[in-house]
Amino acid sequence: MARVRLELFAFVLAFCGLSGVLVATVLPNWMVSVDMGSNIITAIVQLQGLWMDCTCDSTGMISCTLKFSILSLPTHVQAARATMVLACILSASGVCTATVGMQCTRLGRDRDTKVQACFAGGVCLASAGVSALIPTVWYTQESIATFLDLAVPESSRHEPGGAVYVGFISAVLLVISGMIFCISTMRKTPEAWPYPPKRQHTPTTRLEGKPAYSLKDYV
Secondary structure, eight states: OHHHHHHHHHHHHHHHHHHHHHHHHHOSOSEEEEEOTTSGGGOEEEEEOSSEEEEEETTOOEEEEEOOOSTTSOHHHHHHHHHHHHHHHHHHHHHHHHHHHOTTSOOSSSHHHHHHHHHHHHHHHHHHHHHHHHHHHHHHHHHHHHHHOTTSOGGGOOEEOHHHHHHHHHHHHHHHHHHHHHHHTTOOOOOOOSSOOOOOOOOOOOOTTSOSSOGGGGO
């Protein structure tokens, strides 16, 4: 019963991590830059994402531009695209595989198959978490390095956006859920004998006309 509850808790964490990774991948606010201008009326917020860049002015008008060219993108953007897509695929596969191996489901043929499926799902989820953790840390490091660089103009400095925090939290949830699924398969309870083993008795055969025991034993 404790293992079922543990697997349900891990499944909830994995589903939240999968949703967060999908949302963080499509959000355009991986980097945020605010240009105040001469006054607050002319303030412009620039958002940079993995797939598009958006600009929002003080009146609420938003204009976005898709990033069609891959070769013209910086290295950290290309790496973030690849790792986040990989994290989405691994997390989705891990959730589906772990569902087969959960004790509360009727999927899977026998106990060994469910254990293997649960362990494989945990490995996929942990790998997805590590894959999503790489671009979030990389983007944070790039933002901090650019912000603290005095040679960079103030208008070109960016701060980490909300997508970075969503991706980081989702990556941690995926790693935790993957570890829980892997650990749950290692807990083995020894099966008790329902009845004590029976002893094998060798029957004694008695020949006709002769006693069962030899008289020499009593001499």
